[in-house]
Amino acid sequence: MPVEGYAGDGHFRQTYNDIHILCQETAKRIKTEFNPDLMIAIGGGGFIPARIIRTFLKVSDSPESKPRNIPIQAIGLSLYEALPDTSEEVVGKEVIRTQWLDFSTLGDKNTKYGGLLGKRILVVDEVDDSRATLSYALQELQIDVEKQLKELKVSEEERSRIREATKFGIFVVHNKLKPKAGEISKDVAYFSGTDIEDLWVDYPWEMPDILKHDELKRQDDEMAVKAK
Amino acid sequence: MPVEGYAGDGHFRQTYNDIHILCQETAKRIKTEFNPDLMIAIGGGGFIPARIIRTFLKVSDSPESKPRNIPIQAIGLSLYEALPDTSEEVVGKEVIRTQWLDFSTLGDKNTKYGGLLGKRILVVDEVDDSRATLSYALQELQIDVEKQLKELKVSEEERSRIREATKFGIFVVHNKLKPKAGEISKDVAYFSGTDIEDLWVDYPWEMPDILKHDELKRQDDEMAVKAK
Helix, strand or coil, rough: CCCCCCCCCEECCCHHHHHHHHHHHHHHHHHHCCCEEEEEEECCCCCCHHHHHHHHEEEEECCCCEECCCCCCCCCCCECCCCCCCCCCCCCCCCCCEEECCCCCCCCCCCCCCCCCCCEEEEEEEEEEEHHHHHHHHHHHHHHHHHHHHCCCHHHHHHHHHHCCEEEEEEEEEEECCCCCCCCCCCCCCEEEEEEECEECHHHHHHCCHHHHHHHHHHHHHHHHHHH | CCCCCCCCCEECCCCCCHHHHHHHHHHHHHHHHHCCCCCEECCCCCCCHHHHHHHCCCEECCCCCCCCCEEEEEEECCCCCCCCCCCCCCCCCEEEECCCCCCCCCCCCCCCCCCCCCEEEEEEEEEECCHHHHHHHHHHHHHHHHHHHCCCCHHHHHHHHHHCCCECCCCCEEEEHHHCCCCCCCCCCCEEEECCCCCEEEHHHHHCCCHHHHHHHHHHHHHHHHHC
């Protein structure tokens, strides 16, 4: 499958503006189809997409009120501690938690029950490579939800209603079209900025020479236009 | 004081590459003068600078080993909940914690005592405006350090030694030269990408039209060159 702006040298280059525009475009779909009220950024890769997409996911509580930011909580997950030069996942390695949610502040300001319950939660990362990290994050979050549901002193009917109202979604800037090591439930809404081949993504925040990187990307784009 | 690339319309525009290069340049000084082993990103503003500067703050455990990322933990602090359209601080408002450190994972992998003790901790945010958020963060982290010190079963001498070894630093992309509402201890190392007048900073991640923003910035730069 041809990839827009890819010149065939194994590097899929992205500028900051490429990422910004992908986040902005995808935010429209996310707002319409999922409408999150909490973001969970998987650090460090999810930090930049989460901060950018927050700009485009603002919510208005009433027609008169100014739009407000939806809160972001960060979690730290690492699959690649032994490979510090990569920002991408390595299949089959153990996921290490370096930070988890702060439930003391995930309060009941926005929902009746607090924590994750009743919320529409968008998990954000830069790339869906092997899917192992995302799959781990979603599983663990689901365990937290079940724990919080169990602690609620409500009828079984009400408990089911709240479980039903608690929704998860995923936003990644890039999804690599390849066999995935991790699975994600079909109940989870899935949004990728764009789907790409199994290429090495050169993210701008990894670049020791950002101006040269942008120039290479400009050349990639030119070659892609000529090839059409 | 004149500001590089400022055209006098009240907006100080920054492109993503401006931010990237400021982080990269400042990282050199931070590595030489402070050499952090943990970053604390103040969300949402600190997420992007923290992720970028991580690239340039890698550490090598030995001459043979590949450089590894220093860990980032995120905290959420908010001064401006009522002003969702700003990414900057409002003086005198209460600081709200939306997330704090996860001490369960701030383990003793890198230091003998775990938590914050004995670490060189770099707190990262986008802008030092009123200094209220930064001042709050440092105070609260210092309280955590004292609490952790108190729980240690060591001699008073050892306790003093560990307190002494625990260092804080600050990195902000922009520091506004203006009277500050919050104070920061002189023991805290302070690094800003650049010092600016009390101008409104247009951060790229806030921009609904990033290409237009970049064009305006290019015009600002041109005018600044002509004015010289």
